[in-house]
Amino acid sequence: MPWRGETDPYRILLSEVLLQQTRVDQAIPYYRRFLAEFPTLEALGQADLEAVLEVWQGLGYYARARNLHKLAQALSRAGGQLPRTYHELLQLPGLGPYTAAAVASMAFGERVAVVDGNVRRVIARWMAWQNPSPKQVQDEADELMAVVLSPTGGGLEVFPGDWNQALMELGATVCIPKNPRCGGCPVAQFCQGKTSPERYPAAKQRLQKPVEVVALVLVGPQGVHLELREGRILGGLWGFPMEEGAGALPRLLGRFGLEAAELVGTVRHAFTHRKLRVQVYWANKDAREQPENRPLSRLDRKILELIQSQRNALL
């Protein structure tokens, strides 16, 4: 990881926000590109949100980028320094218990335990808990850290941030969700869940609701029509006009005063909790946006690729 051994609080914060629900390998190229564009908190605070999303596009959970930008704007005005304690960091937009604890422990050495998916699983197995509450896990992780790093109790002489990273790495490399490598685990001897590790913790129920969507691509001599999305879903990014459910196509046509559009094809795209089947329609209309100059979600990139692959047939 390029941020191992990093001491700049801004870089530590950035890496931790990038890692929210995101695998390390996926986050690394974004980390490099983001720092190349916005090397400091001040630089980020002075940038336009669209420029930030331009770098973030394709990674998902775009509220992370919006919150990080908002945080940078607020702190730049207030002197450009991140607060140094867990409780202060927790007040910042986009920082929950995980990220606040990560920055506090790794950047400032505060003795507070991070609880991510890895730690949750390690603790659940360690204690043989099937359905622990978030507070139960956090308390246990804090207690473990206090005991292990207790200098007066013969504890480890370890920087709190390093302990946190070690526990997460144990979960990411040994105490993994499926087929955990208990034989290679340094603490299997003390683990209460090792005889049936896959029972801990119980898996969450996830249901992906099928959703029918219609997208309308307006193509003109100068480009295509894009609109700025607002709200929580893909907010701040640009995309093709879309409507869901019954009457989607007529509503779309009505918005642009069109009589008809031609079906180009279907794009399938899965979100965590929704499975989209997007019928892509095309029509000729004056339009002048260049999609390569705008931040687009993966879904809109797929639609764009479909249109471009059919370009000869359409024009």
Place this chain on the structure above:
DNA sequence: AACTCGGGGTC
């Protein structure tokens, strides 16, 4: 406490 929010790797 339960939903919502992206996208992608892995089994």
Place this chain on the structure above:
DNA sequence: GACCCAGAGTT
């Protein structure tokens, strides 16, 4: 396909 990822905000 199902699961889950170095989670946070809203309801």
